Amino acid sequence: MRTNRLPPLPSLRAFEAVGRLQSFRAASEELCVSQSAVSYHVKSLEDHLGVRLFVRQPQVISFTQEGSSYYSSVRQAFQVLRDGASSLHPSSSADLKVSVLPSFAANWLAPRLPQFRASHPHIHLTLEPTLGLADLSRGDADAAIRYGRGDWPDVHCRRLLPERICPVASRALTALAEPVRTPQDLLRHTLLQVSRPYEWEMWAARVGLNLDGARMLQLADYNIVVQAASDGLGVAMGRQLLLGSRLQSGALLQLFDTWFAPEGLGYWICMPSRNASKAAGAFAEWLQMQAALA
Numbered sequence: 001m002r003t004n005r006l007p008p009l010p011s012l013r014a015f016e017a018v019g020r021l022q023s024f025r026a027a028s029e030e031l032c033v034s035q036s037a038v039s040y041h042v043k044s045l046e047d048h049l050g051v052r053l054f055v056r057q058p059q060v061i062s063f064t065q066e067g068s069s070y071y072s073s074v075r076q077a078f079q080v081l082r083d084g085a086s087s088l089h090p091s092s093s094a095d096l097k098v099s100v101l102p103s104f105a106a107n108w109l110a111p112r113l114p115q116f117r118a119s120h121p122h123i124h125l126t127l128e129p130t131l132g133l134a135d136l137s138r139g140d141a142d143a144a145i146r147y148g149r150g151d152w153p154d155v156h157c158r159r160l161l162p163e164r165i166c167p168v169a170s171r172a173l174t175a176l177a178e179p180v181r182t183p184q185d186l187l188r189h190t191l192l193q194v195s196r197p198y199e200w201e202m203w204a205a206r207v208g209l210n211l212d213g214a215r216m217l218q219l220a221d222y223n224i225v226v227q228a229a230s231d232g233l234g235v236a237m238g239r240q241l242l243l244g245s246r247l248q249s250g251a252l253l254q255l256f257d258t259w260f261a262p263e264g265l266g267y268w269i270c271m272p273s274r275n276a277s278k279a280a281g282a283f284a285e286w287l288q289m290q291a292a293l294a
Contacts, residue, residue: 007048014041015053016078019071020139022061068138075139076275096279097126099134099141103222104267107242109145112290119286123279131195131221136272143271143280145287149264156273158284160291161241162266164259165199168238168252170230180235180255183209190215190234192225199237202262226252241267241294 017027018038028035046053053067063071100109105127116125134140136155150157167186174180178188183204191214193200204211217234219225226243229236230251238252240259246252269284 005048007045008041011041011045011048012074012078014038015045015071016074018042018054018061019063019067020075024061072137075137079275079277082277093122093124094277094279095124095126096143096277096283097128097141098280098283099128099130099144101131101145101147101222102129103226103239103242104145104147105129106223107244108267108294115290116283116286120279120282123282125283136270142277143269143283146268146270147266148268150266150268152270154273155270156276157268157270158288159264160267160269160287161294162261164240164261165203165265166238166240166259167203167235167255168229168243168247169235169255170232171250171253172232173229173235174253174255183207183256186235186255187214190217192217192219192228192234192236194219194222194225199239199262199265202265203237203260206260 013031014027014037017030018024021027021030024035024038024042028038031038042053049066049070051066051070052064053070054061055064106129109127113125116123128134128141133146133152134144136142136144144155145160146152146157147163150159167180169180169189173189178185180186180189186209191200191211193216195218200211200214200216203209217228219228222239222242225236226246228234230246235255236252238247238254243252247254269287271280271284
């Protein structure tokens, strides 16, 4: 094992591409070389380091423990090189991929993006709407906008906006013979929720409502929850920041007078705990300015 010398750069490039894309084929297409060449370079790197970096199975690969640890270091090193090159030409373009919930992207972020493009024309922004948590340490995205209480491990988070919640429903549902006048009345209706019901749990705890007998309908995305509530299928837990137009138009009605702001709940900008890109930092600063104006 000869780890005192730097590994060959082609081997590192192949390893970084395979690790980021989780595919030898995709890495070969990105690097414009054959798949066998990528495999050769990765095998050479494994021989140089004296450890296996990937577990290879039919049509799927995964990191070994050593491979995952080494990939984190290699990715950071490549990012340092990219940032160094960008610093020589501040006006040169930079790519930025941001993972974001579809509901936040559609209802809050998208209308503001023209301002970001105008103020940062050299940053090529790609939004990746997803319900999953992007692994920032492995390069799934350069930054992420997440909803919750900011308790995610291995990332640096800053809260952009607090969220306030209150049950909402369509006018048609509220006009039924069983109107909602008290929290207890909600149990006569279907309660719409996303995959994690903590919003309903926090609101119910505040008003003293026992949800044990509630009829719950779980939906994958908050946009679907909002549409289902607008169609009269049940009562949704409204997020005030995302429902402005529907509340103003009367498509949804706030069922109780007071919006509740649970401690820590909101939208957060998250970046890798180490070596975040300059483009990600610029986007985070712009987001915070927009949040201050909201």
